[in-house]
Amino acid sequence: MxxxxxxxxxxxxxxxSGALLLPRSRLPxxxxxxxxxxxxxxxxxxQGRLIAMIQPNPGRTADEKGLHSIGCAGRITQFAEMEDGRYMCTLSGISRFRLVGEVDGFTPYRRIEVNWDGFxxxxxxxxKDTAFDRDRFLTLLTKYFASRDLDADWETLKKADDELLVNSLSMMLDFKPEDKQALLEAPSLSTRRETLVTLIEYSMRGGDAEEMMQ
Incomplete structure:
Protein backbone atom coordinates (compact mmCIF):
# COMPACT_ATOMS: atom_id res chain seq x y z
CA MET A 1 0.00 0.00 0.00
CA SER A 17 -0.24 9.25 -27.13
CA GLY A 18 -1.58 5.70 -27.00
CA ALA A 19 0.57 4.69 -24.04
CA LEU A 20 -1.41 3.40 -21.07
CA LEU A 21 -0.10 2.75 -17.58
CA LEU A 22 -2.37 1.38 -14.88
CA PRO A 23 -1.83 0.86 -11.14
CA ARG A 24 -0.06 -2.38 -10.22
CA SER A 25 0.84 -2.94 -13.89
CA ARG A 26 4.12 -2.59 -15.76
CA LEU A 27 4.87 -0.57 -18.87
CA PRO A 28 8.09 -1.09 -20.88
CA GLN A 47 13.50 9.16 -3.79
CA GLY A 48 10.35 7.96 -5.53
CA ARG A 49 11.77 7.70 -9.07
CA LEU A 50 8.31 8.67 -10.36
CA ILE A 51 7.30 9.74 -13.87
CA ALA A 52 3.81 10.91 -14.84
CA MET A 53 2.43 9.12 -17.89
CA ILE A 54 -0.28 11.29 -19.43
CA GLN A 55 -1.79 11.41 -22.89
CA PRO A 56 -1.90 14.52 -25.07
CA ASN A 57 -5.45 15.71 -25.67
CA PRO A 58 -5.90 17.14 -29.18
CA GLY A 59 -9.26 18.57 -28.14
CA ARG A 60 -7.70 21.03 -25.72
CA THR A 61 -6.25 24.35 -26.75
CA ALA A 62 -2.65 25.46 -26.35
CA ASP A 63 -3.72 27.56 -23.38
CA GLU A 64 -5.04 24.39 -21.73
CA LYS A 65 -1.65 22.75 -22.25
CA GLY A 66 -3.11 20.03 -24.48
CA LEU A 67 -3.09 17.24 -21.88
CA HIS A 68 -5.81 14.95 -20.60
CA SER A 69 -7.02 15.61 -17.07
CA ILE A 70 -6.12 12.15 -15.71
CA GLY A 71 -2.85 10.23 -15.95
CA CYS A 72 -0.95 7.60 -13.98
CA ALA A 73 2.34 7.84 -12.14
CA GLY A 74 4.87 5.06 -12.55
CA ARG A 75 7.99 4.20 -10.59
CA ILE A 76 11.16 3.30 -12.47
CA THR A 77 11.76 -0.27 -11.32
CA GLN A 78 14.09 -1.56 -14.04
CA PHE A 79 16.33 0.09 -16.59
CA ALA A 80 19.30 -0.54 -18.81
CA GLU A 81 21.41 1.96 -20.73
CA MET A 82 22.19 1.01 -24.31
CA GLU A 83 25.50 1.73 -26.04
CA ASP A 84 23.86 4.44 -28.14
CA GLY A 85 22.60 6.26 -25.02
CA ARG A 86 18.99 5.04 -25.09
CA TYR A 87 17.31 3.75 -21.95
CA MET A 88 15.21 0.62 -21.89
CA CYS A 89 13.13 0.83 -18.75
CA THR A 90 10.07 -0.47 -16.96
CA LEU A 91 7.57 1.70 -15.12
CA SER A 92 5.46 0.10 -12.39
CA GLY A 93 2.09 1.81 -12.01
CA ILE A 94 1.60 3.44 -8.60
CA SER A 95 -1.53 5.59 -8.77
CA ARG A 96 -3.63 7.67 -11.09
CA PHE A 97 -3.76 11.40 -10.55
CA ARG A 98 -5.74 14.41 -11.68
CA LEU A 99 -3.91 17.17 -13.51
CA VAL A 100 -3.91 20.47 -11.63
CA GLY A 101 -1.69 22.47 -13.98
CA GLU A 102 1.64 22.73 -15.70
CA VAL A 103 4.64 24.25 -13.95
CA ASP A 104 6.98 26.57 -15.81
CA GLY A 105 10.67 26.04 -15.26
CA PHE A 106 14.06 25.57 -16.83
CA THR A 107 13.91 21.83 -17.50
CA PRO A 108 13.78 20.68 -21.15
CA TYR A 109 10.85 18.42 -20.28
CA ARG A 110 7.39 19.29 -18.96
CA ARG A 111 6.46 19.20 -15.28
CA ILE A 112 2.96 19.06 -13.90
CA GLU A 113 1.21 19.64 -10.60
CA VAL A 114 -1.08 16.75 -9.67
CA ASN A 115 -3.76 15.81 -7.16
CA TRP A 116 -4.06 12.23 -5.89
CA ASP A 117 -7.51 12.51 -4.29
CA GLY A 118 -10.17 10.08 -5.48
CA PHE A 119 -7.76 7.31 -6.45
CA LYS A 128 -11.95 -7.13 -7.39
CA ASP A 129 -14.55 -7.81 -10.08
CA THR A 130 -17.15 -10.10 -8.56
CA ALA A 131 -19.24 -10.20 -11.75
CA PHE A 132 -16.33 -11.29 -13.96
CA ASP A 133 -17.28 -14.31 -16.12
CA ARG A 134 -13.74 -15.44 -16.82
CA ASP A 135 -14.60 -18.32 -19.17
CA ARG A 136 -16.80 -16.13 -21.34
CA PHE A 137 -14.17 -13.41 -21.39
CA LEU A 138 -11.41 -15.82 -22.47
CA THR A 139 -13.64 -17.23 -25.20
CA LEU A 140 -14.17 -13.73 -26.55
CA LEU A 141 -10.45 -13.02 -26.28
CA THR A 142 -9.62 -16.21 -28.22
CA LYS A 143 -11.91 -15.08 -31.07
CA TYR A 144 -10.39 -11.61 -31.03
CA PHE A 145 -6.81 -12.86 -31.18
CA ALA A 146 -7.72 -15.28 -33.99
CA SER A 147 -9.42 -12.49 -35.96
CA ARG A 148 -6.26 -10.36 -35.66
CA ASP A 149 -3.85 -13.28 -36.22
CA LEU A 150 -2.25 -12.55 -32.85
CA ASP A 151 -0.31 -14.95 -30.68
CA ALA A 152 -0.73 -15.17 -26.93
CA ASP A 153 0.71 -17.07 -23.99
CA TRP A 154 -2.62 -18.59 -23.03
CA GLU A 155 -1.30 -20.45 -20.02
CA THR A 156 -0.04 -17.21 -18.51
CA LEU A 157 -3.31 -15.42 -19.34
CA LYS A 158 -5.37 -18.17 -17.72
CA LYS A 159 -3.27 -18.08 -14.54
CA ALA A 160 -3.25 -14.26 -14.19
CA ASP A 161 -5.53 -12.81 -11.52
CA ASP A 162 -8.49 -10.76 -12.67
CA GLU A 163 -6.93 -7.33 -12.23
CA LEU A 164 -3.65 -8.26 -13.89
CA LEU A 165 -5.48 -9.88 -16.79
CA VAL A 166 -7.81 -6.94 -17.48
CA ASN A 167 -5.18 -4.27 -16.92
CA SER A 168 -2.51 -5.99 -19.00
CA LEU A 169 -4.86 -6.43 -21.94
CA SER A 170 -6.06 -2.82 -21.61
CA MET A 171 -2.46 -1.66 -21.90
CA MET A 172 -1.37 -4.12 -24.58
CA LEU A 173 -4.18 -4.21 -27.12
CA ASP A 174 -4.10 -1.77 -30.01
CA PHE A 175 -6.94 0.67 -29.33
CA LYS A 176 -7.25 4.34 -30.23
CA PRO A 177 -5.79 6.89 -27.78
CA GLU A 178 -9.26 8.04 -26.72
CA ASP A 179 -10.21 4.42 -25.99
CA LYS A 180 -7.04 4.00 -23.93
CA GLN A 181 -8.04 7.10 -21.98
CA ALA A 182 -11.48 5.64 -21.29
CA LEU A 183 -9.84 2.48 -19.93
CA LEU A 184 -7.57 4.59 -17.72
CA GLU A 185 -10.44 6.65 -16.33
CA ALA A 186 -12.68 3.66 -15.57
CA PRO A 187 -13.61 4.07 -11.87
CA SER A 188 -13.38 0.37 -11.02
CA LEU A 189 -12.02 -2.90 -12.34
CA SER A 190 -15.51 -4.06 -13.33
CA THR A 191 -16.09 -0.86 -15.32
CA ARG A 192 -12.71 -1.25 -17.03
CA ARG A 193 -13.52 -4.87 -17.89
CA GLU A 194 -16.90 -3.84 -19.34
CA THR A 195 -15.20 -1.09 -21.38
CA LEU A 196 -12.55 -3.52 -22.59
CA VAL A 197 -15.19 -6.06 -23.68
CA THR A 198 -17.10 -3.33 -25.53
CA LEU A 199 -13.94 -2.23 -27.37
CA ILE A 200 -13.04 -5.82 -28.31
CA GLU A 201 -16.54 -6.54 -29.57
CA TYR A 202 -16.69 -3.29 -31.51
CA SER A 203 -13.31 -4.02 -33.08
CA MET A 204 -14.44 -7.48 -34.12
CA ARG A 205 -17.55 -6.01 -35.73
CA GLY A 206 -15.36 -3.72 -37.76
CA GLY A 207 -17.29 -0.74 -36.44
CA ASP A 208 -20.60 -2.04 -37.77
CA ALA A 209 -23.07 -1.36 -35.01
CA GLU A 210 -25.70 -3.55 -36.67
CA GLU A 211 -23.72 -6.77 -36.36
CA MET A 212 -23.54 -7.99 -32.75
CA MET A 213 -21.18 -10.55 -31.30
CA GLN A 214 -22.85 -13.70 -30.04
Missing part, protein backbone atom coordinates in the same frame (compact mmCIF):
# COMPACT_ATOMS: atom_id res chain seq x y z
CA UNK A 2 1.33 3.43 -0.97
CA UNK A 3 0.82 6.29 1.47
CA UNK A 4 -0.38 9.49 -0.17
CA UNK A 5 2.09 11.35 2.01
CA UNK A 6 4.89 9.66 0.08
CA UNK A 7 3.63 11.00 -3.26
CA UNK A 8 4.84 14.40 -4.51
CA UNK A 9 2.55 17.07 -5.91
CA UNK A 10 4.99 17.85 -8.72
CA UNK A 11 6.04 15.27 -11.30
CA UNK A 12 8.00 15.14 -14.55
CA UNK A 13 5.54 14.46 -17.36
CA UNK A 14 5.93 12.05 -20.26
CA UNK A 15 3.09 12.91 -22.68
CA UNK A 16 2.79 9.88 -24.95
CA UNK A 29 9.47 2.08 -22.43
CA UNK A 30 12.28 3.02 -24.76
CA UNK A 31 13.61 6.51 -24.10
CA UNK A 32 15.81 8.22 -26.67
CA UNK A 33 14.80 11.89 -27.11
CA UNK A 34 17.31 14.20 -25.34
CA UNK A 35 14.63 15.98 -23.27
CA UNK A 36 13.25 12.68 -21.99
CA UNK A 37 16.71 11.28 -21.35
CA UNK A 38 17.20 14.34 -19.11
CA UNK A 39 13.83 13.68 -17.48
CA UNK A 40 14.79 10.07 -16.82
CA UNK A 41 18.16 11.01 -15.33
CA UNK A 42 16.51 13.56 -13.04
CA UNK A 43 13.80 11.09 -11.97
CA UNK A 44 16.45 8.55 -10.98
CA UNK A 45 17.91 11.11 -8.54
CA UNK A 46 14.62 11.42 -6.62
CA UNK A 120 -7.31 5.64 -3.06
CA UNK A 121 -8.09 2.19 -4.50
CA UNK A 122 -5.05 2.48 -6.76
CA UNK A 123 -2.82 2.65 -3.70
CA UNK A 124 -4.60 -0.08 -1.73
CA UNK A 125 -5.15 -3.81 -2.28
CA UNK A 126 -5.88 -5.12 -5.80
CA UNK A 127 -9.38 -4.34 -7.05
Missing amino acids: VNIGDLPDLLPAFPL LQIFEPRYLAMFDDALKT EQDRSVPD
Whole structure:
Protein backbone atom coordinates (compact mmCIF):
# COMPACT_ATOMS: atom_id res chain seq x y z
CA MET A 1 0.00 0.00 0.00
CA VAL A 2 1.33 3.43 -0.97
CA ASN A 3 0.82 6.29 1.47
CA ILE A 4 -0.38 9.49 -0.17
CA GLY A 5 2.09 11.35 2.01
CA ASP A 6 4.89 9.66 0.08
CA LEU A 7 3.63 11.00 -3.26
CA PRO A 8 4.84 14.40 -4.51
CA ASP A 9 2.55 17.07 -5.91
CA LEU A 10 4.99 17.85 -8.72
CA LEU A 11 6.04 15.27 -11.30
CA PRO A 12 8.00 15.14 -14.55
CA ALA A 13 5.54 14.46 -17.36
CA PHE A 14 5.93 12.05 -20.26
CA PRO A 15 3.09 12.91 -22.68
CA LEU A 16 2.79 9.88 -24.95
CA SER A 17 -0.24 9.25 -27.13
CA GLY A 18 -1.58 5.70 -27.00
CA ALA A 19 0.57 4.69 -24.04
CA LEU A 20 -1.41 3.40 -21.07
CA LEU A 21 -0.10 2.75 -17.58
CA LEU A 22 -2.37 1.38 -14.88
CA PRO A 23 -1.83 0.86 -11.14
CA ARG A 24 -0.06 -2.38 -10.22
CA SER A 25 0.84 -2.94 -13.89
CA ARG A 26 4.12 -2.59 -15.76
CA LEU A 27 4.87 -0.57 -18.87
CA PRO A 28 8.09 -1.09 -20.88
CA LEU A 29 9.47 2.08 -22.43
CA GLN A 30 12.28 3.02 -24.76
CA ILE A 31 13.61 6.51 -24.10
CA PHE A 32 15.81 8.22 -26.67
CA GLU A 33 14.80 11.89 -27.11
CA PRO A 34 17.31 14.20 -25.34
CA ARG A 35 14.63 15.98 -23.27
CA TYR A 36 13.25 12.68 -21.99
CA LEU A 37 16.71 11.28 -21.35
CA ALA A 38 17.20 14.34 -19.11
CA MET A 39 13.83 13.68 -17.48
CA PHE A 40 14.79 10.07 -16.82
CA ASP A 41 18.16 11.01 -15.33
CA ASP A 42 16.51 13.56 -13.04
CA ALA A 43 13.80 11.09 -11.97
CA LEU A 44 16.45 8.55 -10.98
CA LYS A 45 17.91 11.11 -8.54
CA THR A 46 14.62 11.42 -6.62
CA GLN A 47 13.50 9.16 -3.79
CA GLY A 48 10.35 7.96 -5.53
CA ARG A 49 11.77 7.70 -9.07
CA LEU A 50 8.31 8.67 -10.36
CA ILE A 51 7.30 9.74 -13.87
CA ALA A 52 3.81 10.91 -14.84
CA MET A 53 2.43 9.12 -17.89
CA ILE A 54 -0.28 11.29 -19.43
CA GLN A 55 -1.79 11.41 -22.89
CA PRO A 56 -1.90 14.52 -25.07
CA ASN A 57 -5.45 15.71 -25.67
CA PRO A 58 -5.90 17.14 -29.18
CA GLY A 59 -9.26 18.57 -28.14
CA ARG A 60 -7.70 21.03 -25.72
CA THR A 61 -6.25 24.35 -26.75
CA ALA A 62 -2.65 25.46 -26.35
CA ASP A 63 -3.72 27.56 -23.38
CA GLU A 64 -5.04 24.39 -21.73
CA LYS A 65 -1.65 22.75 -22.25
CA GLY A 66 -3.11 20.03 -24.48
CA LEU A 67 -3.09 17.24 -21.88
CA HIS A 68 -5.81 14.95 -20.60
CA SER A 69 -7.02 15.61 -17.07
CA ILE A 70 -6.12 12.15 -15.71
CA GLY A 71 -2.85 10.23 -15.95
CA CYS A 72 -0.95 7.60 -13.98
CA ALA A 73 2.34 7.84 -12.14
CA GLY A 74 4.87 5.06 -12.55
CA ARG A 75 7.99 4.20 -10.59
CA ILE A 76 11.16 3.30 -12.47
CA THR A 77 11.76 -0.27 -11.32
CA GLN A 78 14.09 -1.56 -14.04
CA PHE A 79 16.33 0.09 -16.59
CA ALA A 80 19.30 -0.54 -18.81
CA GLU A 81 21.41 1.96 -20.73
CA MET A 82 22.19 1.01 -24.31
CA GLU A 83 25.50 1.73 -26.04
CA ASP A 84 23.86 4.44 -28.14
CA GLY A 85 22.60 6.26 -25.02
CA ARG A 86 18.99 5.04 -25.09
CA TYR A 87 17.31 3.75 -21.95
CA MET A 88 15.21 0.62 -21.89
CA CYS A 89 13.13 0.83 -18.75
CA THR A 90 10.07 -0.47 -16.96
CA LEU A 91 7.57 1.70 -15.12
CA SER A 92 5.46 0.10 -12.39
CA GLY A 93 2.09 1.81 -12.01
CA ILE A 94 1.60 3.44 -8.60
CA SER A 95 -1.53 5.59 -8.77
CA ARG A 96 -3.63 7.67 -11.09
CA PHE A 97 -3.76 11.40 -10.55
CA ARG A 98 -5.74 14.41 -11.68
CA LEU A 99 -3.91 17.17 -13.51
CA VAL A 100 -3.91 20.47 -11.63
CA GLY A 101 -1.69 22.47 -13.98
CA GLU A 102 1.64 22.73 -15.70
CA VAL A 103 4.64 24.25 -13.95
CA ASP A 104 6.98 26.57 -15.81
CA GLY A 105 10.67 26.04 -15.26
CA PHE A 106 14.06 25.57 -16.83
CA THR A 107 13.91 21.83 -17.50
CA PRO A 108 13.78 20.68 -21.15
CA TYR A 109 10.85 18.42 -20.28
CA ARG A 110 7.39 19.29 -18.96
CA ARG A 111 6.46 19.20 -15.28
CA ILE A 112 2.96 19.06 -13.90
CA GLU A 113 1.21 19.64 -10.60
CA VAL A 114 -1.08 16.75 -9.67
CA ASN A 115 -3.76 15.81 -7.16
CA TRP A 116 -4.06 12.23 -5.89
CA ASP A 117 -7.51 12.51 -4.29
CA GLY A 118 -10.17 10.08 -5.48
CA PHE A 119 -7.76 7.31 -6.45
CA GLU A 120 -7.31 5.64 -3.06
CA GLN A 121 -8.09 2.19 -4.50
CA ASP A 122 -5.05 2.48 -6.76
CA ARG A 123 -2.82 2.65 -3.70
CA SER A 124 -4.60 -0.08 -1.73
CA VAL A 125 -5.15 -3.81 -2.28
CA PRO A 126 -5.88 -5.12 -5.80
CA ASP A 127 -9.38 -4.34 -7.05
CA LYS A 128 -11.95 -7.13 -7.39
CA ASP A 129 -14.55 -7.81 -10.08
CA THR A 130 -17.15 -10.10 -8.56
CA ALA A 131 -19.24 -10.20 -11.75
CA PHE A 132 -16.33 -11.29 -13.96
CA ASP A 133 -17.28 -14.31 -16.12
CA ARG A 134 -13.74 -15.44 -16.82
CA ASP A 135 -14.60 -18.32 -19.17
CA ARG A 136 -16.80 -16.13 -21.34
CA PHE A 137 -14.17 -13.41 -21.39
CA LEU A 138 -11.41 -15.82 -22.47
CA THR A 139 -13.64 -17.23 -25.20
CA LEU A 140 -14.17 -13.73 -26.55
CA LEU A 141 -10.45 -13.02 -26.28
CA THR A 142 -9.62 -16.21 -28.22
CA LYS A 143 -11.91 -15.08 -31.07
CA TYR A 144 -10.39 -11.61 -31.03
CA PHE A 145 -6.81 -12.86 -31.18
CA ALA A 146 -7.72 -15.28 -33.99
CA SER A 147 -9.42 -12.49 -35.96
CA ARG A 148 -6.26 -10.36 -35.66
CA ASP A 149 -3.85 -13.28 -36.22
CA LEU A 150 -2.25 -12.55 -32.85
CA ASP A 151 -0.31 -14.95 -30.68
CA ALA A 152 -0.73 -15.17 -26.93
CA ASP A 153 0.71 -17.07 -23.99
CA TRP A 154 -2.62 -18.59 -23.03
CA GLU A 155 -1.30 -20.45 -20.02
CA THR A 156 -0.04 -17.21 -18.51
CA LEU A 157 -3.31 -15.42 -19.34
CA LYS A 158 -5.37 -18.17 -17.72
CA LYS A 159 -3.27 -18.08 -14.54
CA ALA A 160 -3.25 -14.26 -14.19
CA ASP A 161 -5.53 -12.81 -11.52
CA ASP A 162 -8.49 -10.76 -12.67
CA GLU A 163 -6.93 -7.33 -12.23
CA LEU A 164 -3.65 -8.26 -13.89
CA LEU A 165 -5.48 -9.88 -16.79
CA VAL A 166 -7.81 -6.94 -17.48
CA ASN A 167 -5.18 -4.27 -16.92
CA SER A 168 -2.51 -5.99 -19.00
CA LEU A 169 -4.86 -6.43 -21.94
CA SER A 170 -6.06 -2.82 -21.61
CA MET A 171 -2.46 -1.66 -21.90
CA MET A 172 -1.37 -4.12 -24.58
CA LEU A 173 -4.18 -4.21 -27.12
CA ASP A 174 -4.10 -1.77 -30.01
CA PHE A 175 -6.94 0.67 -29.33
CA LYS A 176 -7.25 4.34 -30.23
CA PRO A 177 -5.79 6.89 -27.78
CA GLU A 178 -9.26 8.04 -26.72
CA ASP A 179 -10.21 4.42 -25.99
CA LYS A 180 -7.04 4.00 -23.93
CA GLN A 181 -8.04 7.10 -21.98
CA ALA A 182 -11.48 5.64 -21.29
CA LEU A 183 -9.84 2.48 -19.93
CA LEU A 184 -7.57 4.59 -17.72
CA GLU A 185 -10.44 6.65 -16.33
CA ALA A 186 -12.68 3.66 -15.57
CA PRO A 187 -13.61 4.07 -11.87
CA SER A 188 -13.38 0.37 -11.02
CA LEU A 189 -12.02 -2.90 -12.34
CA SER A 190 -15.51 -4.06 -13.33
CA THR A 191 -16.09 -0.86 -15.32
CA ARG A 192 -12.71 -1.25 -17.03
CA ARG A 193 -13.52 -4.87 -17.89
CA GLU A 194 -16.90 -3.84 -19.34
CA THR A 195 -15.20 -1.09 -21.38
CA LEU A 196 -12.55 -3.52 -22.59
CA VAL A 197 -15.19 -6.06 -23.68
CA THR A 198 -17.10 -3.33 -25.53
CA LEU A 199 -13.94 -2.23 -27.37
CA ILE A 200 -13.04 -5.82 -28.31
CA GLU A 201 -16.54 -6.54 -29.57
CA TYR A 202 -16.69 -3.29 -31.51
CA SER A 203 -13.31 -4.02 -33.08
CA MET A 204 -14.44 -7.48 -34.12
CA ARG A 205 -17.55 -6.01 -35.73
CA GLY A 206 -15.36 -3.72 -37.76
CA GLY A 207 -17.29 -0.74 -36.44
CA ASP A 208 -20.60 -2.04 -37.77
CA ALA A 209 -23.07 -1.36 -35.01
CA GLU A 210 -25.70 -3.55 -36.67
CA GLU A 211 -23.72 -6.77 -36.36
CA MET A 212 -23.54 -7.99 -32.75
CA MET A 213 -21.18 -10.55 -31.30
CA GLN A 214 -22.85 -13.70 -30.04
